[in-house]
Amino acid sequence: MHYRTEDLLKIRDGEPIDAALRERLVADPDGAARLQTLERVREGLRALPQLEPPPAAWARIAAESRGSRSARPRFGLRIAVALGVAAVLAVAAVAFLLHPADSGPAAAGGETARTGSPLPTDRPRGGDSYAALLAESAQLERALARMHAETRVTNAGTAGTIAGLEDTVALLDEQLTYAAAGKLDTREREALWRERVDVMNALVQVRYAQAQRPAFSR
Amino acid sequence: MGNRIPQADAAVLAKARGGDLEAHGRLYEIFAPMVYTLARRMLASATLAEDVLQETFLEVIRKIRVCRGDAEFGPWVRRIAVNKCLMHLRSSWVSRRAAAAPEPAVAPEEPLEERLTLERALAHLSDTARAVVWLHDVEGYTHGEIGRLMGHSASFSKSQLARAHERLRDLLEGERPRGAFKVCTTALKTC
Numbered sequence: 001m002h003y004r005t006e007d008l009l010k011i012r013d014g015e016p017i018d019a020a021l022r023e024r025l026v027a028d029p030d031g032a033a034r035l036q037t038l039e040r041v042r043e044g045l046r047a048l049p050q051l052e053p054p055p056a057a058w059a060r061i062a063a064e065s066r067g068s069r070s071a072r073p074r075f076g077l078r079i080a081v082a083l084g085v086a087a088v089l090a091v092a093a094v095a096f097l098l099h100p101a102d103s104g105p106a107a108a109g110g111e112t113a114r115t116g117s118p119l120p121t122d123r124p125r126g127g128d129s130y131a132a133l134l135a136e137s138a139q140l141e142r143a144l145a146r147m148h149a150e151t152r153v154t155n156a157g158t159a160g161t162i163a164g165l166e167d168t169v170a171l172l173d174e175q176l177t178y179a180a181a182g183k184l185d186t187r188e189r190e191a192l193w194r195e196r197v198d199v200m201n202a203l204v205q206v207r208y209a210q211a212q213r214p215a216f217s218r
Numbered sequence: 219m220g221n222r223i224p225q226a227d228a229a230v231l232a233k234a235r236g237g238d239l240e241a242h243g244r245l246y247e248i249f250a251p252m253v254y255t256l257a258r259r260m261l262a263s264a265t266l267a268e269d270v271l272q273e274t275f276l277e278v279i280r281k282i283r284v285c286r287g288d289a290e291f292g293p294w295v296r297r298i299a300v301n302k303c304l305m306h307l308r309s310s311w312v313s314r315r316a317a318a319a320p321e322p323a324v325a326p327e328e329p330l331e332e333r334l335t336l337e338r339a340l341a342h343l344s345d346t347a348r349a350v351v352w353l354h355d356v357e358g359y360t361h362g363e364i365g366r367l368m369g370h371s372a373s374f375s376k377s378q379l380a381r382a383h384e385r386l387r388d389l390l391e392g393e394r395p396r397g398a399f400k401v402c403t404t405a406l407k408t409c
Contacts, residue, residue: 057250062242062243
């Protein structure tokens with residue numbers, strides 16, 4: 001009997017699966033054997049040894065860190081976010097100047113962008129309440145997920161900008177986890193969410209601007 | 219079990235947040251093996267793993283004062299490393315830098331034959347499949363988290379995991395009984 005690997009993995013990982021299917025699968029010798037193999041492979045992967053980094057790596061990191069600390073002033077997270085947003089708006093402005101007819105949120109006017117994905121052109125500014133911030137963040141996540149699926153970053157500079165913004169989101173997420181454990185007050189939590197929304201919006205704008213590719217006439 | 223996330227001493231973290239270079243070095247000693255292992259396993263390239271190691275710790279040092287929680291520090295470092303790995307995988311440039319056959323990482327203590335089989339098979343998965351199987355099965359990320367990190371859905375992660383395990387099974391079964399190995403390299407594009 002043929003079993004889908006996805007179903008076997010659901011059983012292995014304790015995920016929901018149709019009870020009758022689970023029973024058939026576990027009772028069947030072939031199914032049980034394949035399940036055991038999946039478990040063995042996972043255990044084998046987990047048992048792979050931890051690796052030691054190259055001996056000279058720290059010296060290089062320390063040197064570069066000292067060099068960049070003396071060359072640049074330190075920025076707080078909020079200023080870094082503001083600079084990132086400003087850089088993104090500059091990118092979007094360039095895209096608009098190059099393609100005024102079909103670039104930018106105003107021109108898109110709610111219609112789908114060239115990628116076929118709708119841009120969240122009108123950010124729901126229903127207030128900065130906690131619920132509104134969560135809703136806006138979720139909307140931006142969905143827009144970003146659509147853009148990830150439909151566009152591919154081909155420019156290294158843009159990839160770097162996106163990675164930097166994504167790292168900022170990751171940092172904010174870690175702090176929100178801290179907030180969820182009750183270690184920050186409501187005001188601090190809302191401030192983090194507000195920053196997350198700003199950075200997510202910047203990410204969406206970069207993706208949108210990057211998706212506006214010039215059309216070449218023959 | 220898995221690529222364990224170590225804990226950093228609160229006093230070391232406090233000094234590191236204050237800019238103490240020795241404390242930075244201590245944090246590197248504590249967390250570098252985790253970061254390097256993760257990068258090496260996900261990227262199957264010593265060169266790229268070193269890049270991720272450097273990029274991760276430069277970012278950690280730069281932003282350390284913003285990470286306020288001591289218990290959250292390790293997961294935060296790991297998250298940065300995962301993002302750096304995924305950035306490399308997304309970059310079109312990685313296909314040129316990693317043009318050589320994948321380099322399975324080898325640690326000397328384990329029995330040679332078993333170790334090479336699974337490590338080699340992992341290294342010969344496609345980049346995406348290898349990243350998903352490592353993040354899910356070893357690092358403990360959920361399908362939802364993996365989908366989000368990769369800009370896809372949870373379903374994408376599940377199907378990639380299934381394909382990864384099917385491929386691993388093919389590769390591992392191909393190794394027995396005479397050690398005949400189905401060659402699978404990115405250069406030959408046979409996987």
